[in-house]
Amino acid sequence: MADIKLLGLSISVYTRIARMALEEKGIDYRLEEVDVFADSGPPADYLALNPFATIPCLLHGDFVLYETSAITRYLDEIAPTTDLQPSTPIERARMNQIIGMLDSYCYRPMVWDVYVQRIVVPAGGGEADEALIAAALTGLSTLLKQLDQWRGERGFLVGQALSLADLHLYPMLSYFTETTEGVAMLESFPRLQQWMRLMRLRHSVRATPFHTRAEDETEFAEDETEF
Ligand SMILES: N[C@@H](CCC(=O)N[C@@H](CS)C(=O)NCC(=O)O)C(=O)O
Incomplete structure (x- = not known):
């Protein structure tokens, strides 16, 4: 190659x-x-x-x-390794739907309106825009509720195999859960919270940290091997 x-x-x-x-x-x-x-x-x-x-x-x-x-x-x-796109039309459509939803309704509110306002702006000496944060959280709750339902009790966002939808969500949620609002919201969605915990055990997550400290791994038990 x-x-x-x-x-x-x-x-x-x-x-x-x-x-x-x-x-x-x-x-x-x-x-x-x-x-x-x-x-x-x-x-x-x-x-x-x-x-x-x-x-x-x-x-x-x-x-x-x-x-x-x-x-x-x-x-x-x-690359001929494990497929990251489901083979059935319904699962593939769901994966594409989730990716579209994340691009349209998740990235900007989760990262720019909540994470940047709550963490980055104050770190630079500015004042967070509380109205922007509050408005973003309302829409994010709707989105996470839907993803929590689709994830169900086990597995990934689409069925039992990792797909591109999981990879699209993880980095957004990673920044979001650096904020107290993000942690609190995820607690209302325990199935998604468990998904997050299990994703954090993956090599692909550990090999790509946003920060130099291993922020993603600290709170997780090593014995969760569901994936
Ligand atoms: N539609 C683009 C969006 C990518 C995107 O927004 N990346 C951000 C960084 S995470 C960026 O480049 N922002 C700079 C800008 O929008 O000018 C994609 O899917 O690649």
Whole structure:
């Protein structure tokens, strides 16, 4: 296989989704950090690859691919290891539905409106926008309730096998549960809380931390081996 390079940031939700797919598929890759948030704007050579300046962007030989869902599906299809997309039309549709819901109703409220306002803004000396946080939490409760029902008592978001839907949700919930509001909300959804606990045991999660400290692993028992 030609060399694979992922351009992004280790603190980025969408970069982590792609990295988790690479880890789950056992594909060798290099992460090259590209600071699209720099005060001077995204680097010009990055804009030449992705004019929308979003991260991540995958380079596979000469092939350039941005948009995370396209990247994770491509990775799933080029490596002959465990499939990350269900084979039945109904389960595949549910996976695609969940990914669409996460992009549309989860990422911005969970990460920007709650995590950034509650953690990042005060850390920089600013004041959190409480109205923004409160509004975001209302919609997130609806979303998490639905995901909790679909996850059920065991397994993954779609049936009994890990899919791209699980990889799409984990990084968003990881930031969310760094906030007290996120921890409290997840406690109302015990099936999703258990899913989170079990996801945190996976190599793909442990190999892709947002922070240098092992924030994801601290509170978890090593003997949970359901996955
Ligand atoms: N639709 C894009 C969204 C990716 C995205 O929003 N990434 C964030 C970082 S986690 C980003 O690049 N933000 C910079 C910006 O929107 O200008 C995808 O699926 O890859």
